Amino acid sequence: MNGSFSCGCHPGYLLELDGRRCKAAGQEPFLLASVQFDLLLYGLRSFKEDVLTFTGKKIIFSVDYDWKEKKVFWLSLDAESIKWITMDKKNKGTIVKETPSPFSLSVFEDVIYWSDTKMRTIQKANKDTGKNRTVLIKRLGQPFGLKVIHETLQPIAFNPCQNLGCSHLCLLGPKQSGMCRCPIGFLLANDGTTCVLPADTAFLFLVSPSVITQVYLKNIQSTIGLKTLPEHKALSVPIVNQITAMDYVLQDQSVYAADSEGGFIALFKLKEQELVFRGKVLQLEGDVVTSLAVDWITHNIYWSSRQQLIHVTLASKAYTTILFDRDLSQPNSIAVHPPSGVMCFSHMQEEGAGVIGSILLNGLNYKEYKTGPERLAAFTHIEKMLFWTTVNDTTKVWYSDGLQTKHLWFEVKKDVVDLKVYSKFSQQGTNHCVEKNGGCSHICLPYPGGRTCKCHIGYNSTNATACGKDVRCPEMTRPCKDGRKCLLRERFCDGQADCLDESDEENCADGVRSLAVDWFTGQLYWTNRKRKAIYAGAADGSGYATVLGKNIDPKELVLLPAKRVRPSPSIALVLELQASGGYDPYGQEVNRLISRGWVKIDIFDSHNRVISGRWKVPIRILPVNPRLTTGEINAVPQLENAELYLRIVNARDADVQSFAPITHNNAGLYKYPPQAPARSLFAADAPLPSYPSPYRFPNSQMMCSSYLETVDPPPPSAMLFEEFE
Template sequence: MICYLVYIYMFFLKIYWTDGERDSIEVAELNGTNRKVLFNSKVYNPRAITLHYHHGLMFWSDWGNQEPKIESAHMDGTNRKTLINKNIAWPNGLAIDRPASRLFWNDGKLNTIESSDFDGKDRRVIIQNVPHPYGLVVVGSHIYWTDWKTQALHRADKDTGDDRTIIRGDLEGLMDVRSVQSDNIAENACGEDNGGCSHLCLRNPNGYSCACPTGLARSKINPNHCEPIPRTFLLTAARYSLSQISLDTSDAWDVTLPIKDEMQNVIDIDFHYRKKLIFYADIGTNSIKRVDMYNMSDVRTIVSKNLSSPDGLTVDWLADNIYWTNTGNKVIEVARLDGSSRKVIVSRQVDDPRSLVVNPKRGFLYWSDWDQINPRIERSNLDGSNRIAIIKKDLSFPIGLVIDFSNRRLYWIDAKLNEERIETSDYAGNNRVTLPIDKTHPFSLTQYQEWLFWTDWDHKCIMRAEKINGHGKIVIRPMHAAMGITMVSEERQTSWNPCMVNNGNCTHLCFFKHKGYSCGCPDKYTPSCKTSPTSRVSNVCPENKGYDCIKDDEWEDEDEYEKSMNPKYGPEPEEPGIVEQTSAFYVITLVPMIAIILASIGVVAYILIKRGKKNYLYGASRSFSNPNYYSNDANAQQNPADRKQFIWKRLKYDKSQERVYEETVGASPEVTSLIPAILTPCSSNCEAVTPEMERSPSVTPLHKVEIQ
């Protein structure tokens, strides 16, 4: 956010501001709650803003996309119109002369201070040849303004511009100026009961209107009330925060959730819709936490001990279990939603587990492994049994696993640099398809109805495309540092299984399986734990007890279920994937393989030495330089999973990718106009700027990326 100017009306208890980076004009309560975007369409570089509460009007300046202008609207965002759009360049300060009903502004490029009536008519030039005016205010019969070049506060007659004088000089870094006038107090139009509004009560010329914060829909019962939270929204991890984009409204605007937590590097998230809980994994603190959707201050750490790089997590909303990859320790674990009954379910032959997703309707758990020799996607029962690799050909860095329950498809991302792609298969890994989505670097993936949504590192945004064919790719919202993403929706967490009834009568962990379930015990010895239920729950959903007993055709076709248990790879069936193997298998299989490998290495080494090309092995190696998602090199060095030296580099988030804005602000016309003539600023790197000029404000927002 680049907040240029803020206007606070204390007795109205609201704050209005312009955001030059996000190209928006917003309002909120004085404590920052109930934040609402009033304008984000046809807003290109908003600057100053001022209010006339008595008339219910707001005015703002916009440097524009080659069309600078001054606009007005009612304070509730209605009746927007353009007042001035000719003979204007860099409109900075705005001020209201309430007794005279006139609007004043200054222009940093034309070096003028002007005024007009509230309709933009009767325009007058008050002062010319002002070096570089910025802030502006009207008090009594005078105008006061700040000037960047003179670094002083000036005053002059508001009607004629005469009697110009410097009130105070040598004010380094001078910016805006405001006045406090006791005779400018108006009665709060919303009264003591907030106008009967549940959230925002906003002034307009006729009184007031009720409004909802961005992303919240109006209540269908009472139009003056808003829903407490969105029913359907995209939830995104942005390393140091979580953001939501509501699908209940048409805003498509990201809102940072007010979570009371010092996040360091959150990369994956999931949710439990029925319990209204959000779960997130922070590899900066090596912890997994949960937060209440209704109370963002209720943050609880559920897992933190013996945890190294929790790169992925997923929630079983039917059994109330949470699964995660403990990448540094090379295991996959499960626990109850509060972190109790912790248990390792997959530990053998795990090299680099990453993303994972649960299908509690069928009792399957899927995860990706970045094994340096054999990258793959695996599947098991929810207790870790019946493990099998379903995708292991033509795969490098599989991440972003997500399930389309309606079409019974598994989707994933292969993030190999310069060969990034989104793929899909059925639950068994058969019928594999690569979607024709190019010019993107996806990291995390989610699905809702007919769409796929993903975070993109190259373009720093959230994108969307059709899930069937990848067509209709668009940018949903620009977003820096976007990592994990999931769609929070009741529609994605339906169905029923026996684990929902009193935890299947299991003492600790309940794992659903095909037409049945099993009980599990935590790794920590617990005498009270039983591996069998005290009484078995029927597989038939109990009607009229509040459960989602709508018929689910997951089990209607037994032949299809049997097919899902027998994956194939291409036209010819291959051997089953990884299973738990005996010591005899290792001896019989691995010893001959090692002998063959050693013999091959000896032959190759002999040939290379004889040819005098000792560096050939290194010259022919392929290096896939993928970005990293650790915050810095020190963090990566501390992580055991990152100590391997290999020709493949791990997929991580590179903080240097966040430099786009910093590298472009030097091209700001207002900033470069202040650089002494003896200096020659370049277009992308202004190292010649003096330390004093580096403190000048950044005024050019991040340029939007157009996706072809």
């Protein structure tokens, strides 16, 4: 093109932003300098200074660097020696002594070379040991400077910029890659190679609680370190009293702003110098939106609130769901890139460190990056540039241009709650949700290579794309977090996951699951559901100790503090029946053990003898009440037709009783206990009445024989059991 030019650099060098000067590629170049008694390292990009060593009163005269060993060699006029130190400062030493007036040195391969003006020589020696010292040149004149020249010290490498076709600048990147960049005042177009003038199409929205400020980027490189706002214009926001977050969609010039006082997100249209209100797209009750970002392809709104969760809302149909339920501390900024399906957000950790987290837009693959002790207020990005703010006494706006990691653009004394940047090349691309909402009936969430359909809160997935409304949970029940199931309240935090998403065991207190008391000593024993241990302690709280804690999972605790009990007619056996299967009162299938009924049977007769035998006992409906007498128990309704078959064995007969097999074939041997009188409430020939049961047993085949008084049978003989076999 007539009148235009483009500067290039030698391989291994980068073109400066002014488009004319070149600088070394790769890691940041350092200036190694001797300043009287100090040996300094000075970063040529970061401008940071570090003292490598201090020699006291010995002047450092010449230095060189060994890339292979990562050592710095220097000589001192006063010390009459050559010394070295490693770049990490951990090791140092003297390599050459007795050189009276060293002046200049150079290192190449395994040899160090130096000049000595008093001896009028140029010498060499092994750089590691100082041995093999040899005089190379000796003249009448004094030798001063010297330099080793070899092609390996300035290698020629492949030029990755040769075929990129950059319109202005090509900079070398890591792993022999090239990157097109633009001079000051230009922006890189979407083709990645062409630089164009931004005019007013590239700008930053700086969001304060009462105003949105549009700051232009066109002169950003020439306005570094400002103490006031660069070129800008202020936009007042109607109906919003306290702005907490905003975002902008270029295609239709829509502005979304959150108001903390009203608890809503409002939609505006940007028309020249003002914002025109179009309505509310989200209204919260008792909560406040703390940050938001808009997917410009689907118009999904991603937002966080004081609940410290990240939600997503399809504004056109008012569908909302929880996207990320990890407990975040003070989430304050969100940025999304719909074509790649990635979201970033910032929040604070408990120790005060700023954190940038990233996830896919379907809520998976969480990663995080700690930013340091300064409070990270907001961040955003545009065409290879990252912008963020930090807050101390002032609000500072920083940016990274892909070459230098950190530039201070400007600082202001105002509260900044959000930060967003745009250009005419922003918000381009597509994803799997662009056509017909990805086929999803509610919310479509893109991720790299696909999409996920999510349902509005209160709805469940009926298949991969469709949603159906949840059944409202009855009283005494609660829904699982995914809304797909209702559970009795006591099934939450009981140590067993019943919800499909296991949400019934989330956020449970670290507390006691079961408790038992030693009635002789008054000692308490309890189990801990989270620590997976059994503890014992004094009832007065004076102390406790771990009884068993080898990663067990205790659910129930039964304590037998005494080996023998004195016989008494007042002692009875009380059993609680637990079973699974059937359905609860709310139509939910029961797939875990729960209490169904109970029985009580006397152990000793009036002469303190064990009532041994094979007994069947009607199971009574809940609640359990061990204080009832036998007659009172018979007045308690039976649990459908359920009966418990059991043996009570005297110790003297234990061996004989154990031979009897327990099968349905032996059911006729089991009788009702002799001390339990016949049902006084019903005639012996009348059918058993039915009582409403809180549970239905499918295909129940429980036996119910007529209730007859029987005589306590003697212990069975061995011959009797031989017949059964």
